[in-house]
Amino acid sequence: MPLTKKGKKILKAMEETYGKEKGKRVFYASQNRGKIKKTHKIRRRGK
Secondary structure, three states, X not given: OOEOHHHHHHHHHHHHHHOHHHHHHXXXXXXXXXXXXXXXXXXXXXX
């Protein structure tokens, strides 16, 4: 799913801190655990 502005900002900061690969792992682990929210755009389905 596409990231929001907040998600892009957090991911970039984590990649700078941990490196490219580990930064992504830390970002998605934090998101799955519920530590960070509203990082992905929600798709609305029409009728």
